[in-house]
Amino acid sequence: MKLFLSKGNPHCVKVLAAAELAGIKCDISYVNHEERVVPYLSHAAVPALELPSGLHLFSANAICRFFFETGGRDPSSLTNQWLEWEATELQPTLSQALHLRALQGKGAESAAALLPPLSFLEQSLQKRATPFLCGDEVTVADIVLWGALYPVLSDSSFMTGERAQLGGWFERVSVLQPCQLAVGAVLSGKGVEPLKGYLQKQPLPHIQRRETQPSNQ
């Protein structure tokens, strides 16, 4: 299998950590942010995994899920729920927050945007009272959320207020060797700085996007 990654892309941190954790060996190529790896997509899609069948996975979360499943760990409903929350709720806010912070220098606005999802995570961890999101063991949900939030949570100045549970969870995932390895390979440091080149190539995030959603009700 061929895995296509690009430096400074937080989604690539996720998939590399997931591959290492599940013990999956891939042929890894580092490409530019704009490289069109998947033949049928108009937009660049990195990370991407070329499967043995020749088909591509272009969703980072689907790739992580595939690695975990191949390694013998099937996702539970709770895991599915976290993956869906990450993709639909966290990512739109996160991409806006990273953009504000890294490219516009608006640290306070960026932190304010992230307040609701980070509080939600803090409360969820508090309620469950387990070391990881879905229980006592690390799942694909931990890796996906950890990778997404790494640029934010690894920068102490980004964190405002007391989030003891979130901080503890982030530390527990960060010290895992596959995670350290993935950060070292994809990012050149902590915080949002290593993401600049990647963020400049992304379309401008727009937060009002939901208003365009049609309603048939």
Place this chain on the structure above:
Amino acid sequence: MALRELSSLEKSLGLKKPKKYSTQGDNKVPVLQNNNGPSLTGLVTIATHLVQEANRSELLGSSAEQRALVQQWLEYRVTKLDNCPKEDIKTIFKDLNLYLEDKVYLAGNNFTLADTLMYYGIHHIMVDLAVQEKEKWANVTRWFDHVQHYPGVRHHLPPVVVLRNRFYPSGHH
């Protein structure tokens, strides 16, 4: 919209007892209420759960590879298609059309949950497509027509007229 989809999905899966749902937040994210355990939030999460409850796991894919493809297209539905600004719809059709060139269904040759939810999500766009556009996106139209005729899928949605002879050349049928 999501609740009607889930109720149609329940029927197509043959689940007898209707489920209780609520919605959450400004985006009306569906929540499945569960008497015996915690509730489940999110269209994809709930739909996946319903398929498992109905013992139809083949609809989630029959191999790790196919399961990943199914989940990828389910994610595509709720992240790309649902929030799509008007100017990007063309790109979605272009990409899907190219992808479906050599496939019957989204995850390959088998019908899966990805087809059902993508069909529900794209229906309101297909309804408004002119005949010329349907011809331009011939692979999407062919896939859509397959899915809307798949037993038990259509339920709450009106059929979209497809001039079949344009998409099924006589030499192939």
